[in-house]
Amino acid sequence: MLLLAASVLAGCATKQPGLPDDPVLLTGPGVAPGAKAPPKIPSGPLSAITPGQIKPLTITPTEPPRELWDRIRKGFAMPDLRNELVTDREQWYASRPDYIQRMTERSSKYLFHIVEELERRQMPTELALLPFIESAFNPQAVSSAKAAGMWQFMPATGKDFDLKQNVFRDDRRDVLASTRAALDYLQKLYGMFGDWHLALAAYNWGEGSVGRAIIKNQKMGLGTSYEELNMPAETRLYVPKLQAVKNIVANPQAFNANLPWIENHAYFQQVQITRDIDVTLAARLADVDIEQFKALNPSARRPVILAAGTPHILLPWDNALVFQRNFDAYSQGQYASWTAWTAPSTMNASEAARHTGMNEAELRTMNNIPPRMLIKAGSTLLVPRSAQVETDVSSHVADNGQVTLAPEIVLRRTTVKARKGESVASIASRYGVAAANVASWNGVGAESAFRMGHQVVLYLPPAARALVQAQPSRTSRDASPVKRSASRGVVKSKRR
Numbered sequence: 001m002l003l004l005a006a007s008v009l010a011g012c013a014t015k016q017p018g019l020p021d022d023p024v025l026l027t028g029p030g031v032a033p034g035a036k037a038p039p040k041i042p043s044g045p046l047s048a049i050t051p052g053q054i055k056p057l058t059i060t061p062t063e064p065p066r067e068l069w070d071r072i073r074k075g076f077a078m079p080d081l082r083n084e085l086v087t088d089r090e091q092w093y094a095s096r097p098d099y100i101q102r103m104t105e106r107s108s109k110y111l112f113h114i115v116e117e118l119e120r121r122q123m124p125t126e127l128a129l130l131p132f133i134e135s136a137f138n139p140q141a142v143s144s145a146k147a148a149g150m151w152q153f154m155p156a157t158g159k160d161f162d163l164k165q166n167v168f169r170d171d172r173r174d175v176l177a178s179t180r181a182a183l184d185y186l187q188k189l190y191g192m193f194g195d196w197h198l199a200l201a202a203y204n205w206g207e208g209s210v211g212r213a214i215i216k217n218q219k220m221g222l223g224t225s226y227e228e229l230n231m232p233a234e235t236r237l238y239v240p241k242l243q244a245v246k247n248i249v250a251n252p253q254a255f256n257a258n259l260p261w262i263e264n265h266a267y268f269q270q271v272q273i274t275r276d277i278d279v280t281l282a283a284r285l286a287d288v289d290i291e292q293f294k295a296l297n298p299s300a301r302r303p304v305i306l307a308a309g310t311p312h313i314l315l316p317w318d319n320a321l322v323f324q325r326n327f328d329a330y331s332q333g334q335y336a337s338w339t340a341w342t343a344p345s346t347m348n349a350s351e352a353a354r355h356t357g358m359n360e361a362e363l364r365t366m367n368n369i370p371p372r373m374l375i376k377a378g379s380t381l382l383v384p385r386s387a388q389v390e391t392d393v394s395s396h397v398a399d400n401g402q403v404t405l406a407p408e409i410v411l412r413r414t415t416v417k418a419r420k421g422e423s424v425a426s427i428a429s430r431y432g433v434a435a436a437n438v439a440s441w442n443g444v445g446a447e448s449a450f451r452m453g454h455q456v457v458l459y460l461p462p463a464a465r466a467l468v469q470a471q472p473s474r475t476s477r478d479a480s481p482v483k484r485s486a487s488r489g490v491v492k493s494k495r496r
Helices: 002-012 068-074 084-094 097-107 111-120 125-134 155-160 175-193 196-205 207-219 233-250 279-286 290-296 317-329 349-356 360-367 395-400 424-431 435-442 462-469
Strands: 268-272 312-316 338-342 373-375 380-384 405-407 409-417 455-460 475-485 490-493
Touching (some): 068 233, 084 233, 097 125, 111 125, 125 175, 125 233, 175 196, 175 207, 268 317, 279 290, 279 312, 290 312, 312 317, 338 395, 349 360, 349 373, 409 462, 424 455, 455 462
Antiparallel strands (some): 268 312, 338 380, 409 455, 409 475
């Protein structure tokens, strides 16, 4: 049995090329192609060899880099850009070591995940440095053009890549969702242009703009590389910025930069949530600081996370199990103290507050409702959750909830003289108001007619009232204002 096992092992052993029992091909005049020399079999007793007689073999290390920066450097695959703009950006960053320190420390929470995704897609790891340029790795960053998140997605582009944006969450800020969308977009752009520098220009400037710039150069017989296209100054500096950061990461000592040690290990892991839960409670159950929790879950726009729309949260690696144990053992009441309420009709904030049992000021603050705005029917508001409410918010509301507002129209009392043969209907038509309102304001029926010269009472918005006042023979003035919801035609007098 032992002899059989030894034979099997000997048959499975991997031989290094060039060992004595490898067949050697013969070459030379008169030698048939493919002829092999017989193996050299040593005869006589074997003799010991010294370590100096052994030729060293190259061994590929199997242990991954301990530091994430090394792993990023090994994955650099984009052609380097070398010009004066790169040098200028290198000097800019090198003269701001505190800024580099803040950016790189902030990135330590997210870089491992981004590098993992890039390697899985076989994309250059330089792209993991792109959020340094876009947002300084701040997932809450918002540009003047309304681009948001670590990867700076515009609202429309975010929707194109399935990043939900509603009253409860903004996936442009979500660490996992925005990274997935950004890499999808970059892969798409690389497929369009076949060049990473042009793909990056399109990420910043727009694919249509880069495409038109290429066509323009082609018509003029000019080159179509990144450096040859005519583009805005921001896009012209975009790739040089990334190249400068790449150069600093590649050789931090040359730029007097101190990169923080980042373990080549996941910083966070996903934890499933099955119930709506307050942000503060989730952080407490996970035993993490609220700011750290928000840094990993930046898409939450309200003080509650809805399980139907956000079925998982991110937690530091060592806190995930802590959260799960505390969540399962929690028995101090509801997980969520907030829920969603859908406005059944158009109303002002005061009416909505009465419906939901809230203070009007609190309702405005919690739902970002400015003064003199109406809440349109179908709007979703965040309101306190009563002890009697046992069900969580539905997936439809969690994924699509929006607050839609309309200006609250302020009306002022005005009178006009009826013309010959005029009726409630004709005056209503002339001034663009509802006939039922004209009848109500004047205490007559909707089918009534007015005698010529009768003073007809109207409540009109300031612009329409100004036009009426320009005809003094037909108006009288009254400074009593009225507020109403235009869509419902409800009038409320308010004496000054």
